[in-house]
Amino acid sequence: MATRAIARIRPLLCGLGLACISLDAPRAASPSGHVPDDMSDPPCSTCPSGQPSPLSPTERAAFLATPEDPPPEALGGVTLARHGRHYLTGNEHALHAFHARVRGLGGGYLGVGAEQGYLLLGWSRAELAWLIDYDPAVVEIHAVHQALIAAAATPDDYLALWQPTGRRAAIAALRAAHPGPAGAPLSELYRNNRARVARRLDELRQEMQAAAVPSFLADADDYAHVRGLVLTGRVRALCADLTRDGAVARIGAAARELGVPLRVLYLSNAEEYWERLPQPFRANLRALPVDDRSLVLRTLLTWEKNRDYRYNAQPARNYRRWLAVPDLRSIYDVIRRDEVVVDERGFFETRELPDPAALRRREQRRLAREAAGLPANG
Numbered sequence: 001m002a003t004r005a006i007a008r009i010r011p012l013l014c015g016l017g018l019a020c021i022s023l024d025a026p027r028a029a030s031p032s033g034h035v036p037d038d039m040s041d042p043p044c045s046t047c048p049s050g051q052p053s054p055l056s057p058t059e060r061a062a063f064l065a066t067p068e069d070p071p072p073e074a075l076g077g078v079t080l081a082r083h084g085r086h087y088l089t090g091n092e093h094a095l096h097a098f099h100a101r102v103r104g105l106g107g108g109y110l111g112v113g114a115e116q117g118y119l120l121l122g123w124s125r126a127e128l129a130w131l132i133d134y135d136p137a138v139v140e141i142h143a144v145h146q147a148l149i150a151a152a153a154t155p156d157d158y159l160a161l162w163q164p165t166g167r168r169a170a171i172a173a174l175r176a177a178h179p180g181p182a183g184a185p186l187s188e189l190y191r192n193n194r195a196r197v198a199r200r201l202d203e204l205r206q207e208m209q210a211a212a213v214p215s216f217l218a219d220a221d222d223y224a225h226v227r228g229l230v231l232t233g234r235v236r237a238l239c240a241d242l243t244r245d246g247a248v249a250r251i252g253a254a255a256r257e258l259g260v261p262l263r264v265l266y267l268s269n270a271e272e273y274w275e276r277l278p279q280p281f282r283a284n285l286r287a288l289p290v291d292d293r294s295l296v297l298r299t300l301l302t303w304e305k306n307r308d309y310r311y312n313a314q315p316a317r318n319y320r321r322w323l324a325v326p327d328l329r330s331i332y333d334v335i336r337r338d339e340v341v342v343d344e345r346g347f348f349e350t351r352e353l354p355d356p357a358a359l360r361r362r363e364q365r366r367l368a369r370e371a372a373g374l375p376a377n378g
Helices: 002-015 057-063 095-102 116-124 136-151 155-160 164-177 181-210 220-231 247-258 279-287 316-323 356-371
Strands: 108-111 128-133 235-239 262-266 295-301 309-315 347-349
Touching: 057 247, 095 116, 095 181, 095 295, 095 309, 095 347, 108 116, 108 247, 116 128, 116 136, 116 220, 116 262, 128 136, 128 247, 136 155, 136 164, 136 181, 136 220, 136 235, 155 164, 155 181, 155 220, 164 181, 247 279, 279 316, 295 316, 309 316
Parallel strands: 108 128, 108 262, 128 235, 262 295, 309 347
Antiparallel strands: 295 309
8 A cells, every 4th residue: 555655646746836856866955945934825736626725925924923932941741750751642542532522613723732633623624723832843743744744645645654665755745845954854853753653643543443433544535624724824833832921822813813713722631731720821711712612622631540531622612711710720620520420432521610619619728738738639
């Protein structure tokens, strides 16, 4: 399969408007990796029919206007043992639990993580996507994914580029998409992580097929939508920290300017990193343009029990009401683990409204225990 897929990719690379290259010999470095600020809209001669058109110059300027946040001094984690990890691939094994809730929502997508974003984009049929992470390495792996998606007309073609037989074609696609010295780190990132990503993509494809759920890794329509977004410049990956007053707020402003409500907000289990939900995080999420169809998707670590997570969906406007309560401390005030009832997929929804008085009493008990030198959650 991989050899046939690579053969199909050859003419596609020449049709991307990026460069017409040979896959049999290294490509000479471009004299410059600079991309002019006033470059024209990306070409889309290979866009599938019925897929999104490129943004207008005004729309594109608004979409790309958000400056990135600086990288963190250190990478956090839910536990001390998980600090410092680069999550270049996801490790959630029941993402199909979200499928029915997000299918066809449209609008804009804002989410953390790596390949999870493309899965959710295919399901939701989003119009615009901001793929964010506070780890620059995750942002860079998105650049690799998108160059390979642009070069591959089908899911099988794309997966073949992650296989050993596809390495030469994948490097050629990366050099075409990112010519010159600026693209060298992406080629190195691909080489160092190819096998890891290939295993995860194969695993994800099998998980979705076992659940009888389509995915961009197997379903032609889902893949065509994701690829159409990439080819038309409607997907942007950037370094953005949910806990800063910076990029996330600017993304919200850009979505509002473009008239696109953010319909899917994928947080993975980021909220579990914080003992107290940071004030900038609360302000960021409360300011995002959402509507009655918008959802917050999150996972909650249960690794010691099932080597997986619990999967939760919450209406975005409902979560904003929780975030407005001053005595809300952590995500575990929103989701009381001892009260959660999940289905066979580990999925549950949160629709309860906050009780400010109950949250205040709970916070007072925490403070009293801390003052007495006792564990706050004892």
